[in-house]
Amino acid sequence: MLRSRASVLRLEVLGRCIPLNRTVLGFPSANPRLFHKSRFESWTSISGGLNSRAMNRLSSRLMSSKANPSPATTPTLARQGEEVELLHGMDDDHGGIIVELKDPMSPGAFISSLRASLSNWKQQEKRGIWMKLPIKLANLVPLAVEEGFWYHHAEPSYVMLVYWLPATKHTLPVNATHRVGVGAFVMNDQREVLAVKEKSGKLRGSGVWKFPTGVVDQGEDIFAGAIREVKEETGIDTEFLEVLAFRQSHMSFFEKSDLFFICMLHPLSFDIRKQESEIEAAEWVPVEEFAAQPFLQKHKLLKYIVEVGVAKAENRYAGFTPISIESAFTKRQSNLYMNAQDLKQLSRSGNV
Structure with a gap:
């Protein structure tokens, strides 16, 4: 003894x-x-x-x-004779934890809780840890980085940090990698296309007529973005018909890819009411005059847009129509873009 x-x-x-x-x-x-x-x-x-x-x-x-491991939200852990509050976390669908901090924490309390929580999650064999810190808790970001977290993405009101617990290469998905843009091909019954001149941008002051273009908003469907951009730049109400084609390019500065969808829209009104400050002028321009612009003749992309748009107007081309469907991955309705015209023809012929 x-x-x-x-x-x-x-x-x-x-x-x-x-x-x-x-x-x-x-x-x-x-x-x-x-x-x-x-x-x-x-x-x-x-x-x-x-x-x-x-x-x-x-x-x-x-x-x-x-x-029988304890749940991720176990409230306290006694350590060195003191009670340590564990960070509140929710299980995700891939064996990880999602933590969203909202209330202020002192740096000391945060470090103690973070270390105890990481130890707890590791014992439970969790994988990826997602931690959302609002901008008011930005002082905690360097502390989390020192513990091994790294930046995933940032938004105006928060920063998302991630951590990988297993001793393997992480499989966490990267942040959004693409920006989605739309260009609208709008033609009336007189074979005139809706065209605008830019007040800002690469073509400002050049006198070049171009199609209404813009970027799809967060959570916005492609067809809705095209309709909105036309309305904002020209005041024209339109009906979406099809996605004619799309282009992918690289944005080196932002380290993203740029997806640009060329959309065919049918005009529902014809009186132009320029509303967008970035637009210098908007007019209905004969498609032959539009296509004959020297600038357009030098760029294959713009030439293809005119050709495919005219072919669609003459029923010689079928693009992709949005079909509203239910998805197993979200409660919202989704849109499947497909060549519905050819599918209908196949169905009538008995081949489908």
């Missing part, structure tokens, strides 16, 4: 006091299921005075807790 003057550590899991040789260790008494096996092994090497019966009982408890 050790001498009576030795320090005493109380293990509440076993409900007994065990003397250790001048060593005092913290122990998770509030929730013993969060006690890590690695800590247990290190403590047993230190506390050589534990008898085999006590060690077997403690080992049995720990193995039971490993088989």
Whole structure:
């Protein structure tokens, strides 16, 4: 036996006091299921005075807790004699955790909670950790980065950080990689196309007529973006017909790809009411005059847009029509863009 003057550590899991040789260790008494096996092994090497019966009982408890891990939202973890609040997290669909912090935290409390939570999630064999920090908690970002988190993406009101727990290459999806733009080919019954001149942009001051173009808003469908851009730039109401084609290019500065959809729209009104400050002028221009512009003749993309648009107007070309469908991945209605015209013809002929 050790001498009576030795320090005493109380293990509440076993409900007994065990003397250790001048060593005092913290122990998770509030929730013993969060006690890590690695800590247990290190403590047993230190506390050589534990008898085999006590060690077997403690080992049995720990193995039971490993088989039934605590949930990710377990509130507290006793560590070094203090209660440490775990970060509230929700399970995602891929074995990871999603953490969204909203309330202010001191740097010290954040670091303690973060380290305890990472240890807890690692014991539960979680994978990717997603942590959303609002802009008011931006002071915590460097602390999380020092613990191994890295930037995933940022929005005006928050930054998203990620962490990978397994000792393998991470499989977390990257941030959005594409910007989606739309160009509108609008032709009336007089074979005139709706054209605009830019007040800003690459073609400003050049006198070149171009199609109404723009960028699809976040969460906006392609066809809705095309209709909106035409309305904003010319005041013309339109009806979406088809996606005629699309182009993909690289945006080196933003490290993204640019997807540009050429859309065919049918005019529902004809009186131009220029509304967009970026537009210098808007007119109905005969398609032959539009196509004869020297600038357009030098660029194959614009030539193709005119050719495919005219072919569609003359029923010599079929593009992709949005078909509203239900998806298993979202509660919102989705749009499947497909060549519905050819599919209908195949169906009538009995080949489908």
